[in-house]
Amino acid sequence: MLFYLSAENFPIKGKINPDLYSTITMITIDNDDFICHYGVENLVQNMKFKKKYVDGLLFFELSEDFPKIFNQRYYFDHEDIGDTSNRLLTLIGMENKYNRLLIFGTTDGYDDNPYCFIADSYEGTTTYTNCSSYLTEKDKAYSVDNLSRSIMDTPWVEGVPGNGIGEGFTIERAYTDYLLIVNGYISYKKPYLYKQNGRVKKMKITGLTSGEERILEVLDTPHPQTIDISFITKNEDIRVEIAEVYEGTKYDDTCLHLCKLYPVEVIPYEDSVK
Numbered sequence: 001m002l003f004y005l006s007a008e009n010f011p012i013k014g015k016i017n018p019d020l021y022s023t024i025t026m027i028t029i030d031n032d033d034f035i036c037h038y039g040v041e042n043l044v045q046n047m048k049f050k051k052k053y054v055d056g057l058l059f060f061e062l063s064e065d066f067p068k069i070f071n072q073r074y075y076f077d078h079e080d081i082g083d084t085s086n087r088l089l090t091l092i093g094m095e096n097k098y099n100r101l102l103i104f105g106t107t108d109g110y111d112d113n114p115y116c117f118i119a120d121s122y123e124g125t126t127t128y129t130n131c132s133s134y135l136t137e138k139d140k141a142y143s144v145d146n147l148s149r150s151i152m153d154t155p156w157v158e159g160v161p162g163n164g165i166g167e168g169f170t171i172e173r174a175y176t177d178y179l180l181i182v183n184g185y186i187s188y189k190k191p192y193l194y195k196q197n198g199r200v201k202k203m204k205i206t207g208l209t210s211g212e213e214r215i216l217e218v219l220d221t222p223h224p225q226t227i228d229i230s231f232i233t234k235n236e237d238i239r240v241e242i243a244e245v246y247e248g249t250k251y252d253d254t255c256l257h258l259c260k261l262y263p264v265e266v267i268p269y270e271d272s273v274k
Contacts, residue, residue: 047064084107088106089104102224102266125148128170128171130170148258164245167241168239171261173237179229180226196248198255199254216228219271225266240259
């Protein structure tokens with residue numbers, strides 16, 4: 001699930017009012033209240049919440065299970081949502097230009113369909129080519145195309161021995177100023193995989209026509225963040241490579257959950273993992 005809310009305060013405190021929402025659904029977070037609105041069914045569900053960290057990832061613990069009906073409009077009654085729970089994995093950033101919160105939220109029953117609003121406020125697409133490697137385990141491939149999706153347990157994972165320094169991929173037509181990133185392995189059911197696997201610490205960004213090149217810092221946080229690629233002024237493909245990593249506590253694999261073109265700066269809710 002993905003929410004867009006305007007932010008009077010950041011980090012979360014006080015009242016947050018919805019800024020962009022459909023005529024059917026919206027969410028209000030007001031102090032300790034988490035309020036879901038569903039227009040067609042005239043449903044307004046007020047749930048208390050508290051913040052809780054599990055293996056470094058932020059969860060909202062609600063006073064009752066998340067309502068199944070909240071996302072029902074994307075299924076047209078022909079596909080069931082599984083059992084929901086009162087725990088909402090919550091990754092938060094703020095779009096600095098618009099003072100608007102960008103929140104990825106996932107709970108039981110939404111693992112394969114994690115959106116309240118489709119994709120994001122930016123309608124452009126990100127196309128990946130020439131990926132140097134990716135990991136395959138049994139029947140699951142952690143391919144580079146996963147980087148355009150916020151679905152749980154689907155990062156890009158480099159596929160070479162060691163921590164993957166120098167591994168990377170090409171993004172076509174880099175005509176925006178930022179890359180939106182969610183670092184590491186993000187899992188609702190196995191939050192410990194964030195720390196157990198490696199994360200990207202520095203990215204090497206190269207314009208493939210201009211030859212412009214920089215190594216940019218990436219924060220060790222699961223919350224959405226951006227890196228500034230505006231130094232590439234041409235409308236050209238860019239090469240993205242792992243230049244340095246935060247080492248995992250158990251595995252050598254380096255994981256990146258999301259990396260896509262984005263028009264505005266996003267500041268993460270927290271700049272390091274808990």
